[in-house]
Amino acid sequence: MALNKFMHPRNIYKKKRPNFKELAIKYPDFRSVVTQDLTGKVILDFKSPEALRALTCTLLKDDFGLDVELPLDRLIPTVPLRLNYILWIQDIVGKREENVIGLDIGAGASCIYPLLGCKLCPTWKFICSEIEEENIHFAKKNINGNGMEGRIELVQTSSTDGLFELLNNRKESLDFCMCNPPFYADSLEAQGISNCRNLDRPEPKSINTGNEQECIVKGGEFEYIKKMIGDSLKLNNKVRVYTTMVGRKSDLGRLRAELKKNNISNIGETEFCQGRTMRWGLAWTFDDTVVFPKSEFQVKKKSTGDKPPLTHIIPTGVCKEYNVPMAWVKIKGMLDELQVHHKGVKATTTEITLNLTAKENTWSHQRKKKRQQMRAKLFEEKRKHYESPSKDRQVDDLRVVEHNQSEGMEELMEDNQEALVRKRKLEFEDEYRNEKARRMDDNDVVSSGKSHIKGPESLEPASAEYDAQLTNAQPSSSNNPDMGISSAVKTENRPNELVGKSAETESTGPKEAVPVTVNTAKTEDKDFLFKTKLSIKQVQEDVVMELVYIEGQSRELMHQFMQYFKNRLK
């Protein structure tokens, strides 16, 4: 899947996708939740909490030798994404073998980070905190069940307790702390009713089993992490490296700014990629000797400017038959309408690739353009009317008066039709002058070569759901059993773990207006706005449209271009 190549290099799921068939043969619990289709494909229903739980428990057992019990009504963590975080911590802490002690804030019922951390690093120890009774009950069971009670200490705290309250009275210093904070600010946001960046995003394909306390915190993840930053200022070197997961790219930018505002300059960032979903890791320290590693994603981005493609899953209803050729017919029609050149079509039944060159911004402000056209048409009619011989006009004006008399009471107040005709004439003359002035203004904007164009609010993969559980799962086959993990097409709700229909952007739906200067001036032989590679491909059950930036004046324009397709293809 699009972002799997950016999974942590040591993540075992980067190359090896779980084989559902093998797992079903080996583990009866897993077998009991999967089905087989007529071709023998083993299928997992990612909307079923039982199936998600079985998958997580089976992977933890098969790949890490961990025995984990999970309730069905609490967050069920996706293993590959959690593994990325632990491996990043390992990179930061370094190869120090002994006396490493870390803190996991909000262990959840699974206690997945401490358990994975202890399995991967046999001498590490963890403190972990949790506020929720049922989670504490299960986390304890999981710690004891894996014989980790000597290495993982579970501390019950209250929801008002932060890092400072937890650590201030403790003697030991810690090597790191980590956190996967509750994400949503309120239940409306959690249900995708408010603050939903992507209104046209399809329903998540997997279920979020997390309860309110696990997923919701006042002020959302931004406020939660901001408090963490405040606490770190008080605790200073008591923790060598502070880290957290961040679910929204826009929050990442705000948090970076918050760190800088507090004069914290040694900051590290990384991406946690899985399928089409991306989340972020943010780290900071007061220790100058800490050097934060660069992720493959950052290295690649720097050296080649390579960014993940923009992707849009084409909803099933938009073409007669849901397949690549029919989607191409639809998209080609739109390209022709927009007068965007395309060439070099390479086509198979499952993938079509071609190069597009956009010379003019024909996709922005479509509604405004229509309004302007309507206004121009009306204006033209009025102009003709105004310039017509005065006798005819008077008759027309009288008709208007009659019409208005039947329409509005205020017109009935006037009993002198002559007076009304004069009033209308004055109004129209005013309107005529205003329209003329407006048109001149519009022309000014055009001639200065600038326009204000709405742009994507941020380049986020997509968008989000609460935890991995929100795993945008997809039925997998034994040949291609990515458990919906890699093929997951993230949707909006929680900053997706699995979701992420738009890998780079997570952004669709109504956007903030971002002023963009469109410079259509020719630069040497570059008489175009941008060039992009368009692919329409079958990705398991989905038909996906993908844009890869080639060159041009602004990447932002390609985002707007994609947004146009997202708005039309829904």
Ligand SMILES: C[S@@+](CC[C@H](N)C(=O)[O-])C[C@H]1O[C@@H](n2cnc3c(N)ncnc32)[C@H](O)[C@@H]1O
């Ligand atoms: C998003 S879940 C993460 C669970 C687990 N770490 C994982 O990644 O699957 C957040 C967890 O933090 C807990 N939590 C919320 N506020 C907390 C606080 N102030 N202190 C400790 N834990 C908290 C919630 O109960 C929940 O289990």
